[in-house]
Amino acid sequence: MGGPNLEVFKFGMYIMFPIGIMWYYGTNLDNRFSVPDFWPKPEQTYKIPFEKEEIHSELERLRQRRLYLREKRLEREARMEQRRNEEEAN
Template sequence: MGGPNLEVFRFGMYIMFPIAIMYYYGKNLDNRFSVPDFWPKPEQTNRIPFEKEEIHSELERLRQRRLFLREKRLEQDKAWGRRSEGENGSDS
């Protein structure tokens, strides 16, 4: 059996080994694991309008977009309606 010096050495290894590994892999993490251009730049992100004019212009833009998509959807519904009427009419 080993003496007290061996036990002190083993205890030191049990404590120091994880600390040494964390120190080795933990330093310079920004350069080691960084992905260039991962986060969007401020001009690429959404900006919340705070001024009254900006809010009104944003609401108008959203309203125009909603109406455009509604018109597009209605045109598609009409096209699908004509197709389904033709298919249903030929069955009878």
Template sequence: MAGLNLEVFKFGMYVLFPIGIMYYFGTNLDDRFAVPDFWPKAENANRIPTEREEIKAELERLRARRLYFRDRRLAEEAARPQPPPTDETK
């Protein structure tokens, strides 16, 4: 008879424990445990382009950005003084 009582107890715990947790904390868990302004707004989030024109515009933007940084890097390298050549054959 002890085995049956243990099984009833375990079943009761499996069923009543989650129900008790839900009763204790309530139903508005999003309001109680949420951090305000944690997720970015839709207008600030990255959106993957899906239309053909959007993809072309994004590729053009990335190309212009890459060329801008390349030109800036080349200008900085040209402005940097070059070290004098050393003769390593001696």
């Protein structure tokens, strides 16, 4: 059998191995596990309007967008209905 030196070595390995792993993966985390340009820059983020005029202009922009998307959807549905009618006629 091994003796006391082997037991001391095993105990040292049991203690030092997890500490070494934690030290290796715990140092320099910003450079090791970071993704460049992951977070948007402040000028790329959405600015919440606080002034009354800004709120009204934003509401108008959203209304125009909603109406544009509705118009496109209605056109698409009309084309699909027309195709269905043509297929039924044939």
